[in-house]
Amino acid sequence: MGWLAVFFGAAVLIALTPGSNNLVGLHHGMTHGLGPSLVGLLGRLLAFALMVAAVAAGLAQVLAASGYALTVIKWVGVAYLAWLGGLILYRTWRHDPAAGLPEAVAGPDGAAVPPGAPLVTVLRKEFLVAITNPKAMLIFTAFMPQFVDPGRGPVAWQVAVLGLVYLLAEFLAGTVYIGAGAAVRSAALTVRARRNLDRATGGVLLGMAGALATSPT
Numbered sequence: 001m002g003w004l005a006v007f008f009g010a011a012v013l014i015a016l017t018p019g020s021n022n023l024v025g026l027h028h029g030m031t032h033g034l035g036p037s038l039v040g041l042l043g044r045l046l047a048f049a050l051m052v053a054a055v056a057a058g059l060a061q062v063l064a065a066s067g068y069a070l071t072v073i074k075w076v077g078v079a080y081l082a083w084l085g086g087l088i089l090y091r092t093w094r095h096d097p098a099a100g101l102p103e104a105v106a107g108p109d110g111a112a113v114p115p116g117a118p119l120v121t122v123l124r125k126e127f128l129v130a131i132t133n134p135k136a137m138l139i140f141t142a143f144m145p146q147f148v149d150p151g152r153g154p155v156a157w158q159v160a161v162l163g164l165v166y167l168l169a170e171f172l173a174g175t176v177y178i179g180a181g182a183a184v185r186s187a188a189l190t191v192r193a194r195r196n197l198d199r200a201t202g203g204v205l206l207g208m209a210g211a212l213a214t215s216p217t
Contacts, residue, residue, distance in 0.1 A: 004165060007147045011166045014139060015173035021136070022177040024129050028122055029181020037178040040122030044174060045167050047130035051140045052163030056156045079132075082206060139166070 016022075021044055028037040130136060144166065148158045 003147060003149075003152075004161070007144075007162060008165050008169060010143075011169035012172060014143070015166070015169045016176065019135065020129050020133060021126075021170075022173065024125060025174045025177040026181040028126070029178040029183075030185045031181075032122060033185055034178060034182040036119055036122055037182065038175065039119050040126050041171065041174045041178065043123035043126030043128075044130040045171060047127045048136065048140075048167055048170060049163065050131070051137060052144075052159065052166070055140045055144065056159040056163070086206065 025037065025041065025044070028040055031037075032040070140163070144159070144162050147162055148155055152158060
């Protein structure tokens with residue numbers, strides 16, 4: 001089972017890489033705290049599980065043969081990241097400083113989310129950012145298949161096992177970022193500092209959208 005250990009180590013390194021998924025997890029940690037954000041992380045894992053199932057069903061071959069499919073995924077991801085980042089900046093710059101911010105800072109879509117907000121809100125954001133992330137699709141269609149060896153048994157079974165291992169790696173990485181966000185939240189930052197963090201989050205998301213838009217498909 002040494003191949004699984006090697007894959008797990010590589011998967012953890014990839015999952016820990018800063019990106020849109022981890023940035024949203026960090027922001028959720030700052031906005032909702034540790035518990036709700038960890039539950040929301042299930043939305044990301046669900047999206048990735050669907051990708052693994054698609055690869056097991058043969059989607060990897062379809063995407064490899066069709067540059068158009070990856071292009072569509074790429075531009076959907078660009079649009080969604082730009083939408084999230086733009087709304088965060090719009091809502092934070094529009095906010096009246098004299099009125100003060102609510103206890104919970106703005107969520108990833110820029111809307112203020114009070115403590116105890118429905119978990120479906122966090123789940124939905126995590127799911128949508130993950131499912132529209134073409135880099136994640138490339139992980140499952142280009143990186144993961146490198147560890148598949150027909151000599152070890154049915155390919156679909158190996159893809160399922162590798163997928164579960166990657167989901168574990170993603171859960172660990174997501175927990176790290178969410179925990180960092182929750183630590184920032186517990187530090188009782190000032191209203192100005194929270195607003196600046198929201199603006200920085202929006203700016204980085206827009207930057208990621210721009211980088212994705214100009215990257216090769």
